[in-house]
Amino acid sequence: MKLLTVCTVMLAALAVAMPAFATCTTPEFLLDLNGFDYTFPVPGGDFAAPNNYYEAVGEIVAVNPLYITTTGGNEYTFYVLSDFLATADTVFNFGIFSYQPNSFVGIYEDAGTAFDYGTSPQNATTPGSFVDGTLILGGIMPDMVVTVDLNTLNGSIQGSVVWSSGSQLGNLPANTSTQFSVIGTDAFGVPAGYVWDIDGEANLCPLTTGTEETTWGDIKKLFNE
Amino acid sequence: MNRIVKSLSLLVIPFLFAGTSYAGVDFIIDWGTNGKASEPNYNAGTHHSTAGNVLTVRGIIIGFANNGPFAALNGNGNEYTVVLGNMTSLGSIHAFPLNLTSYSGGEFWVYEDDGSGAAADFANAGSFSDGTLILHGPLSDVATNIVDLGAGCPGGTFFANWLATDGSLFGLVPGCAGDIDATWSDNGCTAVIPAGYDFHCNGHYGLGECPPTATEESSWGGVKNLFR
Numbered sequence: 001m002k003l004l005t006v007c008t009v010m011l012a013a014l015a016v017a018m019p020a021f022a023t024c025t026t027p028e029f030l031l032d033l034n035g036f037d038y039t040f041p042v043p044g045g046d047f048a049a050p051n052n053y054y055e056a057v058g059e060i061v062a063v064n065p066l067y068i069t070t071t072g073g074n075e076y077t078f079y080v081l082s083d084f085l086a087t088a089d090t091v092f093n094f095g096i097f098s099y100q101p102n103s104f105v106g107i108y109e110d111a112g113t114a115f116d117y118g119t120s121p122q123n124a125t126t127p128g129s130f131v132d133g134t135l136i137l138g139g140i141m142p143d144m145v146v147t148v149d150l151n152t153l154n155g156s157i158q159g160s161v162v163w164s165s166g167s168q169l170g171n172l173p174a175n176t177s178t179q180f181s182v183i184g185t186d187a188f189g190v191p192a193g194y195v196w197d198i199d200g201e202a203n204l205c206p207l208t209t210g211t212e213e214t215t216w217g218d219i220k221k222l223f224n225e
Numbered sequence: 226m227n228r229i230v231k232s233l234s235l236l237v238i239p240f241l242f243a244g245t246s247y248a249g250v251d252f253i254i255d256w257g258t259n260g261k262a263s264e265p266n267y268n269a270g271t272h273h274s275t276a277g278n279v280l281t282v283r284g285i286i287i288g289f290a291n292n293g294p295f296a297a298l299n300g301n302g303n304e305y306t307v308v309l310g311n312m313t314s315l316g317s318i319h320a321f322p323l324n325l326t327s328y329s330g331g332e333f334w335v336y337e338d339d340g341s342g343a344a345a346d347f348a349n350a351g352s353f354s355d356g357t358l359i360l361h362g363p364l365s366d367v368a369t370n371i372v373d374l375g376a377g378c379p380g381g382t383f384f385a386n387w388l389a390t391d392g393s394l395f396g397l398v399p400g401c402a403g404d405i406d407a408t409w410s411d412n413g414c415t416a417v418i419p420a421g422y423d424f425h426c427n428g429h430y431g432l433g434e435c436p437p438t439a440t441e442e443s444s445w446g447g448v449k450n451l452f453r
Contacts, residue, residue, distance in 0.1 A: 024414035091323045156382045179378045179415045181408040187431045201427045203416045
């Protein structure tokens with residue numbers, strides 16, 4: 001009996017793993033991309049203009065075949081369309097632009113027309129030639145941030161993507177988020193009317209459920225409620 | 226009128242030799258997602274780099290711009306790697322949500338391995354610097370930034386300027402300069418950071434400017450003769 005009491009006390013004091021929160025554990029490569037970006041309708045990278053959109057188009061240069069199936073000869077492109085600006089701050093010599101939570105990211109497969117950046121987007125081919133074909137992955141970036149070095153005028157775009165549509169959505173493992181990380185540079189090859197030459201990647205981040213400590217007593221309470 | 230023509234014809238003018246132009250070239254060297262960096266004594270939790278830390282970046286090149294100076298290297302079966310090293314931290318400064326670090330010094334090396342060396346492996350630092358040194362030079366203005374909003378994955382950029390000074394393929398970009406830009410993350414939620422490394426980076430070399438092409442003095446007559 002004494003032993004039972006001791007055991008009961010011990011059990012009550014034991015730290016028990018309880019599902020509590022989701023964290024990213026081991027990210028996996030999803031895709032590598034490059035292209036160009038622009039602001040619209042006010043051009044020239046005016047991120048702070050009222051009701052101005054940030055947009056980016058380009059090609060997918062590599063994918064993880066575990067999650068995206070490709071067909072030789074087909075063209076794979078992407079399109080990013082921001083939500084409206086939420087906040088704009090200057091820290092040191094950097095402008096930090098956060099967007100409202102419905103920025104769109106789409107990945108497309110096209111067996112027909114070749115993409116064409118043209119100049120001064122939006123134009124006859126941008127974003128049109130990047131969003132034709134089949135949407136294979138589409139999602140929302142609820143936390144998109146553009147950071148601009150106000151000295152060099154280079155920058156970065158980052159956020160997490162929640163995929164919700166596309167013909168290959170089913171290829172993605174459940175319970176993942178995707179981290180979108182891109183740099184932008186004002187390189188020589190930027191077509192007229194675009195802002196940055198962008199280069200980056202998207203990585204899948206499997207979410208595992210974390211734990212919190214509790215007691216057997218608290219667990220029993222859960223079943224009594 | 227004749228006098229004017231005569232005067233012009235006697236003018237000695239600099240004639241620009243036709244040189245190789247890479248205007249509009251995209252990323253002349255691209256290591257894609259295959260970049261990792263180490264900085265002993267770096268604190269990823271606070272994104273703080275202590276002054277005096279030494280940063281090294283290693284990358285496996287995935288390709289060269291098809292319209293760039295190294296295009297002929299694409300698809301030849303050799304392995305190409307890049308090392309950026311000897312970058313000494315000047316310390317970090319922090320102001321939410323930014324974390325900025327500047328570095329002094331720095332050099333870059335680009336290697337070609339025809340298969341006789343070890344396959345590039347982040348667990349074997351030497352595997353990135355075996356083979357033939359095809360391009361080398363100093364770095365300048367090295368800086369990183371990481372934006373940490375307190376939610377999601379912190380991330381930012383790596384930036385440096387490069388100047389080609391030597392290497393077996395130096396002749397393809399003689400004295401040329403440009404920038405190196407990369408995504409930059411010190412948190413494993415963006416991409417895997419293997420043991421012994423502190424950062425993941427996806428980046429490339431951009432080609433900025435090459436020295437003016439050589440000139441020689443000539444007369445209008447000499448120029449006209451070229452067209453005959």
